[in-house]
Amino acid sequence: MSHDNVLNPPANAAEQALTFHAAVAAQRAPRPEAGEWSEASVQQLLELPFLDLLHRAQAVHRAHWPEGDMELATLLSVKTGGCPENCGYCPQAAEFDTGVSAQKLMEVDEVKAAAQAAKDAGATRFCMGAAWRAPKDRDIEKMAALIETVKGLGLQTCATLGMLQDHQAVALKQAGLDYYNHNLDTAPEYYTDVVSTRSYQDRLDTLAAVRSAGISVCCGGIVGMGEAPVHRAGLIAQLANLDPYPESVPINSLVAVPGTPLADSEPVDPLDFVRVIAACRITMPRARVRMSAGRQQMGEAVQALCFVAGANSIFYGDKLLVTGNPEVEADNRLLRKLGMPIRRSAG
Numbered sequence: 001m002s003h004d005n006v007l008n009p010p011a012n013a014a015e016q017a018l019t020f021h022a023a024v025a026a027q028r029a030p031r032p033e034a035g036e037w038s039e040a041s042v043q044q045l046l047e048l049p050f051l052d053l054l055h056r057a058q059a060v061h062r063a064h065w066p067e068g069d070m071e072l073a074t075l076l077s078v079k080t081g082g083c084p085e086n087c088g089y090c091p092q093a094a095e096f097d098t099g100v101s102a103q104k105l106m107e108v109d110e111v112k113a114a115a116q117a118a119k120d121a122g123a124t125r126f127c128m129g130a131a132w133r134a135p136k137d138r139d140i141e142k143m144a145a146l147i148e149t150v151k152g153l154g155l156q157t158c159a160t161l162g163m164l165q166d167h168q169a170v171a172l173k174q175a176g177l178d179y180y181n182h183n184l185d186t187a188p189e190y191y192t193d194v195v196s197t198r199s200y201q202d203r204l205d206t207l208a209a210v211r212s213a214g215i216s217v218c219c220g221g222i223v224g225m226g227e228a229p230v231h232r233a234g235l236i237a238q239l240a241n242l243d244p245y246p247e248s249v250p251i252n253s254l255v256a257v258p259g260t261p262l263a264d265s266e267p268v269d270p271l272d273f274v275r276v277i278a279a280c281r282i283t284m285p286r287a288r289v290r291m292s293a294g295r296q297q298m299g300e301a302v303q304a305l306c307f308v309a310g311a312n313s314i315f316y317g318d319k320l321l322v323t324g325n326p327e328v329e330a331d332n333r334l335l336r337k338l339g340m341p342i343r344r345s346a347g
Helices: 003-007 020-026 039-046 050-064 108-120 137-151 166-175 200-212 229-240 270-283 299-308 328-338
Strands: 071-079 125-130 156-160 179-181 216-218 221-223 248-253 288-291 313-315
Touching (some): 039 229, 050 299, 071 108, 108 125, 108 137, 125 179, 179 248, 200 216, 216 248, 221 229, 221 270, 248 270, 270 288
Parallel strands (some): 071 125, 071 313, 125 156, 179 216, 248 288, 288 313
């Protein structure tokens, strides 16, 4: 299917009458894996009439995810606070006064207990986050023990540890790491407005090391940091044109934490957040598009619209690193209301 078919509304009444199932079938046409989506074409998507955008996103979603299942992932901060980076959104940065104190890396038994609790609650992927700019080799050795332990419980493993060198990525792969999270955060031209302690290329280099090691990529960004709509389009284009695009795409709505430079940011319009989810689904049809930070503020109706737009993964549990997340039972209640099946296997 060409971009024109995706971006432009039907030209006549006969085309308007195209059945939804036919639209789904049309979305099965082969598409290049990368390099196809310009910033301008993504911006056209984001500017479509809301219902047209959701219709297209839902067609893509049903074509590539016919089971319609929801993946539940849990994120644990295994090493909190004291990070030397100055990411404007992050309460774990050492230079910001946010009330988050630096802690040492958790012990294996603590992490194992948390992972088992996550599995018992229905999660199939367990993500471990550590507030490092770039881990040292001795940190990688300790993380390898945590990864092996979590993997032994039958869970998919994911880690977000900062910037990696090639040999460190290989060591994590050998320990059994399935996914590595390293977000691009925003568009390249807006990046320096958010963080100055690392470059955009630093992020891309780590993603390349992860790919080279054979680890699946989890990479997304944040909306609501004061960026313009063109920057949201730029982020999505960057993600969609990675070769290949990420297997998991977490989209965060900024949680404005007092003490961070972005504490006074205006909340993102909920429907604009849904638009971003829909554009991610259309441009990266085979990715798990995950609703991440900020779900607590959204309410059930907006979350349901995000699921219609193609989100098929959520972070699940009481905490998302150090900010609040909807409670487990509230998530289960919403998924039951919507009749959404939950992915039960970590395979």
